[in-house]
Amino acid sequence: MTDWLRNSVFYQIYPQSFLDTNADGIGDLPGVTAKLDYIKDLGCNAIWLNPIYDSPFLDAGYDVRDYKKIAPRYGTMGDFEHLLAEMHKRDMKLLMDLVPGHTSDTHEWFQAAKKAERNEFSDRYIFTECVWDAPSEYRLMCGLCERDGNYMVNYFSSQPALNYGFYHVKYPEWQKSADSPEAWATVEALKDIMRFWLNKGIDGFRVDMADSLVKNDDEKIATANIWRSVRQMMDECYPDAVLISEWSDPLRSIVNSGFHADFYLDHQNNGYNYLFRCKSGDDNRSFFADNAHGDIEEFLADYIPGYTCSKDHGYICFMTNNHDMPRAPFYMSDDIIKLSHAFMMTMPGVPFVYYGDEIAMRYRTDLVSKEGGYSRTGSRTPMQWNFEKNHGFSDADEEMLYLPVDNCENAPTVEGQKGQDGSVYENLRSLIYIRKENPELSNDSEFEIVYARHNEYPFVYRRGSFTAFVNPSNDTKEVDYAANGALVQYSIGGYDIGENTVTIHGRSFLLLKH
Numbered sequence: 001m002t003d004w005l006r007n008s009v010f011y012q013i014y015p016q017s018f019l020d021t022n023a024d025g026i027g028d029l030p031g032v033t034a035k036l037d038y039i040k041d042l043g044c045n046a047i048w049l050n051p052i053y054d055s056p057f058l059d060a061g062y063d064v065r066d067y068k069k070i071a072p073r074y075g076t077m078g079d080f081e082h083l084l085a086e087m088h089k090r091d092m093k094l095l096m097d098l099v100p101g102h103t104s105d106t107h108e109w110f111q112a113a114k115k116a117e118r119n120e121f122s123d124r125y126i127f128t129e130c131v132w133d134a135p136s137e138y139r140l141m142c143g144l145c146e147r148d149g150n151y152m153v154n155y156f157s158s159q160p161a162l163n164y165g166f167y168h169v170k171y172p173e174w175q176k177s178a179d180s181p182e183a184w185a186t187v188e189a190l191k192d193i194m195r196f197w198l199n200k201g202i203d204g205f206r207v208d209m210a211d212s213l214v215k216n217d218d219e220k221i222a223t224a225n226i227w228r229s230v231r232q233m234m235d236e237c238y239p240d241a242v243l244i245s246e247w248s249d250p251l252r253s254i255v256n257s258g259f260h261a262d263f264y265l266d267h268q269n270n271g272y273n274y275l276f277r278c279k280s281g282d283d284n285r286s287f288f289a290d291n292a293h294g295d296i297e298e299f300l301a302d303y304i305p306g307y308t309c310s311k312d313h314g315y316i317c318f319m320t321n322n323h324d325m326p327r328a329p330f331y332m333s334d335d336i337i338k339l340s341h342a343f344m345m346t347m348p349g350v351p352f353v354y355y356g357d358e359i360a361m362r363y364r365t366d367l368v369s370k371e372g373g374y375s376r377t378g379s380r381t382p383m384q385w386n387f388e389k390n391h392g393f394s395d396a397d398e399e400m401l402y403l404p405v406d407n408c409e410n411a412p413t414v415e416g417q418k419g420q421d422g423s424v425y426e427n428l429r430s431l432i433y434i435r436k437e438n439p440e441l442s443n444d445s446e447f448e449i450v451y452a453r454h455n456e457y458p459f460v461y462r463r464g465s466f467t468a469f470v471n472p473s474n475d476t477k478e479v480d481y482a483a484n485g486a487l488v489q490y491s492i493g494g495y496d497i498g499e500n501t502v503t504i505h506g507r508s509f510l511l512l513k514h
């Protein structure tokens with residue numbers, strides 16, 4: 001297995017909101033390059049960049065118009081190559097975003113596929129036979145092209161689904177099977193795009209909607225088959241490069257499809273949700289919450305089977321957040337956020353820090369949707385660097401900014417938190433360094449539950465000679481535990497170590513080293 005992933009902590013950058021270096025109001029690639037030392041100093045040694053390809057931006061760049069061209073607003077191919085070289089100079093790795101399931105409807109393949117006369121791209125997308133043929137079980141766009149037929153979309157209406165065929169062919173007139181030459185021509189086109197970037201030296205891809213390739217494939221059998229063939233290409237030609245899936249199903253993604261790692265996404269009632277995002281109205285049942293009254297067993301019931309089956313093959317990725325969901329402060333206060341960071345940085349798997357989460361940037365609920373963001377827009381606002389104009393994000397005038405900066409009085413900034421004991425930033429940074437300095441806390445080291453009870457706090461787990469105690473509840477808790485002179489490696493809040501017990505105060509974390 002690619003060795004570098006073992007010790008990696010990622011930083012996710014939504015490029016349009018990170019740093020604007022030419023005062024046009026939008027973040028750019030030179031802005032990422034300018035902040036590499038900042039990211040490295042935080043302890044992150046790898047970056048996932050959201051899409052930077054040419055796009056009409058109806059879904060923030062997940063609607064790709066040209067997979068091999070940098071969107072001019074982010075810079076040039078030269079800027080990209082410079083960024084990559086500067087990263088490698090610092091021993092940092094770069095993952096790009098791969099969008100395999102759909103393109104923009106402005107992509108030249110789709111422009112060709114829409115034409116009435118048959119051509120090389122007629123089967124690159126999924127079209128019904130004729131326009132009157134529109135089975136309601138599929139999301140079809142009707143009456144928009146000269147070609148007689150309706151086309152299927154994968155996400156928004158502007159994102160036609162690429163044709164990887166159907167596992168169960170129900171309408172043979174227009175559905176190709178997953179092993180048809182037409183479906184595999186799409187796979188070849190995908191591999192060609194991947195090789196284009198891998199040949200430039202990138203270190204892998206975060207794969208968007210990785211489960212969405214083959215249609216009518218509930219068990220994801222044919223979809224896994226495609227990814228295995230992609231993985232084989234990687235192993236043969238790019239053995240150090242990795243694939244990380246947006247899937248949240250370690251059995252199907254890591255074990256069956258060959259992904260090196262899979263994101264633990266926030267899905268309703270899954271383990272991630274029970275830990276951090278389980279809130280409806282005022283009722284927050286997350287394990288990490290203010291006045292916490294969650295149930296760690298709900299997390300474990302989901303996490304442990306996935307972890308157990310996948311741990312010898314790859315990693316589950318805990319993330320502080322991403323560009324698709326509300327940031328943590330929407331659910332919890334900074335105290336609890338710090339505990340959640342302590343948890344994520346002491347669990348197995350590959351951790352991801354979403355830009356701005358190191359200072360607990362807010363989730364904005366007051367913004368009009370931008371580029372297809374809708375409720376996600378509030379998590380995509382400009383990075384807050386300092387106390388200067390636009391919090392240091394851009395020199396442009398306010399009305400030119402991609403999204404407004406958070407100008408509320410206590411808006412957190414890097415400048416305000418760096419060097420401040422107990423800040424969210426310093427807490428996270430310390431934890432990342434502890435993780436990196438101790439192989440027993442690395443991404444693939446042992447993990448064992450020490451104490452986890454239905455509806456109770458704390459949660460206690462072992463990583464090699466380390467034991468972590470995390471208690472987000474308000475109450476002091478005592479557990480039977482023989483610390484036997486173990487050293488305190490890190491703590492938040494309070495604790496008492498007795499002869500055969502450890503008492504952990506409310507809203508506290510303790511990391512012991514034996």
Ligand code: GLC
Pocket residue numbers: 059062063099155208209246323324
């Ligand atoms: C993924 C991306 C999301 C995008 C969607 C469609 O879920 O994370 O931002 O809108 O795919 O590509």
Ligand code: CA
Pocket residue numbers: 019020021022023024025026027028073
């Ligand atoms: Ca710019």
